[in-house]
Amino acid sequence: MKRLLLCDLKGIELKSIFMFRIFCISLVVFLKISSAYALDYTVLNRYKNQKVIWAFVPASSISKVVINSNTTLNFPTQNPYLIAYFKMDPSGTLINVGQGIYKPNAKTIIPLKNDNTGNTGYLPNERYVTLIKDTVTQKTYAIEFNYKENKNFYSKNDSSEITSIKLAAWNNFPKDTISVCRNVGQNLSYTPIYGLGYQLVLYNPIKADTNTNVIYTDTLSVGKYRATILYFAASYLLDTLNFKVIDKPSVNTKTEVNICEGDYYSVKSPSIDYVLNDKNNNGLTLNKAGEYFYELNYKGYCPVKDTIVVSLKNCADNKNIISPNRNTKVSFKENGTVKIFNKYDQLITTLSAPVEWDGTDSNGNLLAPGVYFAVYENDNNAIALTILH
Amino acid sequence: MKKLITLFGFIFLYVNTWAQVNLPEIFFVNYQQHYAPINPAHLGFSESKSVDLRYASYNGAKKVLKSMYADVVFNPIDSLRIRSGLQAYAFHEGEFIQYNNIKWLNSYSVTNQRDFKLAFALGLGAVNYSYVNNVEQASDWGFDMDAGLWLEYKKWNVGLSGKHILPTILKPIETTFKLNQMAHFIVRYKLINTLNTSLETSVHYVYNSQVFMDLPLSLYNHLVYKKTLVGICNVNGLSLLTIGVGFQENKQYHLPFSLNIAFQQKLNDKTITPNNRYEIGLHKKF
DSSP states (O other): OHHHHHHHHHHHHHHHHHHHHHHHHHHHHHHHHHHHHHHHOOEEEEETTTTEEEEEOOSOSOOEEEOSSSOEEEOSOOOTTOEEEEEEOTTSOEEEEEEOOBOTTSOSBOOOOOOSSSOOOOOOSSEEEEEEEOTTTOOEEEEEEEEEOOSOTTSTTOOOEEEEEEEEEOOOOOSSOEEEETTTTOOEEOOOSTTOOEEEEEEOSSSEEEEESEEOGGGSOSEEEEEEEEETTTOOEEEEEEEEEEOOOOOBOOSEEEEETTOOOOOBOTTOEEEEEETTOOOOOTTSOEEEEEEEEOTTSOOEEEEEEEEEEOOTTOTTEEBGGGTBOEEEEEEEEEEEEOTTSOEEEEEEEEEEEOSBOTTSOBOOSEEEEEEETTOOOOEEEEEOO | OHHHHHHHHHHHHTTTTSOOOOOTTSOOTTGGGOOTTTOGGGGGGSOSSEEEEEEEEESGGGGGEEEEEEEEEEOTTSOSSEEEEEEEEEEEETTTEEEEEEEEEEEEEEEEOSSEEEEEEEEEEEEEEEEOSSSSOEEEEEEEEEEEEEEEETTEEEEEEEESOSOOEEOSTTOOEEOOOEEEEEEEEEEEEOSSEEEEEEEEEEEESSSOOSOOEEEEEEEEETTTEEEEEEEETTTEEEEEEEEOOBGGGTBOSEEEEEEEEESSOSSOSOOOEEEEEEEEEO
16 A cells, blocks of 8 residues: 555656646746747837937847847847947948936936846836937937836837937037137036036046036146046046147237327237227228227137227327338428438438438338437437337 | 656547447446456456446437446356356337347356466347337347457457347347347557556457448547546547546545446537437446
8 A cells, every 4th residue: 555655656746747847848938938029029119210219128148139120239238128229320230329327407327227136127207318429420419208118028018118209419529629719718618418417527638637517728728638528427428529728829909009190009919910990890990089999810829809999199299200111200391401310320311301201211211210310400409210110 | 647648649639530430339348447348258357246337328319328237247156267247238229119138147267377367258148129118019039149258468458259149130019120249359458557557548349240330449548546546538439539537446545336427529520419428337346
């Protein structure tokens, strides 16, 4: 009996073991089928017009996921419930350009549940923003979307839904090197959209210099720099700006000038072309009192803009200044012979008065700036004249 | 005394014969027998420490030309052979143009024997032209250099120097100023050297790269009586006569510094009159 029972028991045990094996095999087959089936459920939506694909990737050890018959995605990570974004180039190739989900207006990164233990993550039903960087054009875009989640990510019928999507250009820096002027308040700042936190890192040609949100160019010396925009924590390079800091030219300017009537004032500096206009842009009219605006432009320098207030004075007693290139002359009204000497007592020219002397020698050559002396023949009273250009 | 009378008679005999231009930039260099303004090598023959100040201007129309000069001589390493100095010069050409020059001078004596001394020197510094008191104020700086050689042999002194030997061009605004390159050659001879009287006479030749001079020669005479009273009589190109008086620093007479006042008159003035120049100099030894 005991042996029968034993046999029976053995038979029962054998049967049970057999059934258990059958159960286990079935379970494995089921799980494998389920897993394989989940692979086909990867593409949730596709925005044809915007060439942006929203992909929802389940936990899987498989790194290749078929989206459609023409495209294969290569995911850089095998973390469960990785949210990834893709840019499709004109040839249809999808490029992984970033990862992470950011909540708008919160300045914080919403973490995914991502503890590598097989626990599933979640996305609350909210509006989200993420970034896409075009690896070809190096332009960064922000995508804003509303996310609606179903209960079970593993279900074939699960349908995470993107209810809206907006493609917005990021505040991209220009690709070429730009020039920034010192001491004119031309600071560089990076305005974040959606309140996203970022880090602006400034480099000079040698090493990293400062971390700041604004580059105050007044504190920089003249030279070439590079600034990069990084996301906090993610260290995700958003953009790069190459710029050079240039300076104002050294010009001798005055805000108020008092000139002789008939004369004019100009803002000058060596080799600098200048444009001088009044407030009505009527050109050079600085023989009249008034307020004038000028702008100096010179290659390699910042433009200089300023205002000059011109007032006139009576120069009747100031006629001993000759400015040949301003057509200012000295009049000798009384009849006689006038001799002009330089400071070394050398005779420069002889004039027959009445005459207006324009600061030239007997050959018509313009004399160098300096003091000259005029004296009527047979008169001991010399007059000092100054030639200014 | 006969020699003195003969000398002055010789000078006045030829006073009105040649024309000469007046260089307002240079001083009557025999003041205090301190030649540093035209030859930095003479530092090696100066006192180990001294201060020299000079001012010159004109009467009449040329009063707008003013020259100011200052130098400090010292012995930086307590050596008999080496002298250093700091030299500053300013020239106001009228109300609007100003020329400034500052230099560091170094002189080295090759030999330092009693009857034979030879020194050479370099002066390095900066020069500046400025427009001042004008609606358009402007200024430009450049490098400047002087070099000099000075020889003393018994009663003879010979100095050769070059001023502004660099081809510096300054351009305040669009105006170009090129420095006057000058060379000075001086031969000095001690005519009389008695207990009460000392008389030295010098011939000074000036070359100026930009100003043509008919006769760029000057004759200097420097008389010292009882090591205190000073009289000078200079003839510049035999057309400018300079008469000066002063006293020398002398502790015996409680004179803490030397002072000279000189007056220059153009004798055969065919150009501008009046054209009288005056100069004041002060010298202090330490």
